[in-house]
Amino acid sequence: MKVTATPRPSLVYFLAAVAIAVTGAALCTPSRVAAAGNETSNFLPADRATTWKPGMMAVGGIPARSTLCATLSPNNPASDDTVRIQAAINVCPIGQVVQLTAGTFLINSGNYLVINKGITLRGAGPGQTTLAKTDGAKPFQSEVGAKPSPLILVGPSLFSSTDNVSDAHGSTNLTADAVKGTYAVKVSDIAGFRPGQIVLLDEASGAEWLSDPQGRGQIWASSDGRVVWNKHKPTVQYVDDFAPDAFPTTPQTAGSWFSRPDRPTAEIKQIASIAGNTITFTTPIHISYRSSHTAQLSMYSRPHVMNAGVEDMKLTGGDAGNLRFNWAAQSWARNIDNTVWHDEGFAIHSSFRIELREFYVHDAAWAQPGGGGYAISLSAGSSEVLIENGIAVRANKVIAARSAGAGSVIGYNYMDMSYINTQGSxxxxxxxxxxxxxxxxxxxxxxxxxxxxxxxxxxxxxxxTFFRNHLRGIRAPFDNQAGGRIDDATQSRNGPQRAAGLMANSYWISFAGNVLGAAGQMGGWVYETSFAGGKPGIWMLGWDAVTPYPTDAKVSATAIRHGNFDYLTNTVKWDPAIADHTLPDSLYLAGKPAFFNAGRGYTWPWVDAAGPTKLYALPAKARYDAGTPFTQP
Structure with missing residues (x-):
């Protein structure tokens, strides 16, 4: 069966209108090497490869700020600390640090901190400094407080000031296609645009009613398959998007939760220069935007907050997320213990080059679908985000992207135990x-x-693209919030079990150099499976969870599977159409990152599907296993 859930009523407006943001944390300074990813690769076709140089990589990494503008301790006796901390933030000069001492700072009564300029909010460490909303989210409770709010916002506002969740305005049409891999666009009007500005590039979906390849009447999709909304005519119960505003209307407003209406294909750019009607960006375009689809470049109604950071603290109890990046750029979170939240632990909305490092996001308050308990979320065009060397466990979704993600990298994280707290199977x-x-x-x-x-x-x-990952196919055993034990290895009812799955309509996906499955635990598994088949499988491509469980054959036909090893057949399988069997060490790093040298030191790459030793140790997983999420063993 397919699990469906309606968002909690108190969150419906919030999900539709709030600006959502993402953060991360760092344990050690990464090696800031030039990105290896580019527009071509020895195995990725040009339409699938791009330049992956996300987060703070292009600007030399997260700055090591040392000048303190204020040092604050918690109120004694304990009372709400929001006003004092916000006052210090407001007067702190750009480039300096508001330092919080050890202790618990209360952020209650619907209050939240707003970092709206390029400063750092820093604690004494995630085991020493805590920001807590004690009237907010509680473990295994779906209820929110009287005034749902996050703990920290990096950005100008929680909400859009325009009629769209992206907060975009002043749009101008492109007079020619924006070509993937190039840096410039030609526009009909340059009024209002300036160098340094953060802007939105998007196009109309071109969706129309087309015959559904899975046999369910018609589906709302573009003819090239780039955009496929999960909406049918006639409506299909348990399949179609449940939200009232998600169905096609005239004019088309379908799916406008996380993009401008009918413009889900998007990316955020920064303007480098303007000459005549040509606008050049600081980074290359990741997918072509077509003038035939009314491609546009838009300004934002307010400037993005740039060069802001949150470091070295624990966050708990946010009932509209814990840490949100809304309309932020070149900003970061590192060394953050993020727990017990509603909505998203880290939210990144309409933001550019955010970096999350050495974070530990875990134990959502209410791990349910419908946006109620995601660990990390990217939305509304957020682009070139780096999420690296962190831990995300025990949430409904450990990571999700909603009309967002272009040029982003999720690298070297331990991500496990996604679940539904009331349906752990x-x-x-x-x-x-x-x-x-x-x-x-x-x-x-x-x-x-x-x-x-x-x-x-x-x-x-x-x-x-999934490159050099270990896709185990089995969650680590864990206790759910209802007092039960979840163990995929021993509970045959748990499913669907797959190491690498792609649901219907997921096209042009690439898997290379991955290790799939778990040694000694593949009894009863098959190599290729379907939801209807009911067997655990290494691959479950094009699957659908609603009767009659049709398979979308185009998913497998457009997938690249090259140089992956699996513990069922104990072989490496190569794509016969790709002659080159030499995989690079990385698609975005030029050399071994510094965090692999921390602690006892670790072999990199740690996943070597074609080598004699398939798996070494991942630093983030080693920290989790040792019970020291912020200290590298």
């Missing part, structure tokens, strides 16, 4: 850059995940 997606139409050109490299998948709950994603 359902195995949720693990490494996942989907959940709303529009995500494209996201790289998953070097992660340890219980599976990879691309869900089509609201619509599809395209051109994702």
């Amino acid at each position: 359902w195995i949720e997606a693990g490494l996942n850059a989907s959940h709303m139409v529009g995500p494209h050109h996201v790289l998953f490299e070097g992660n340890y995940g219980h599976n990879a998948d691309s869900d089509n709950t609201h619509g599809n994603s395209v051109y994702l």
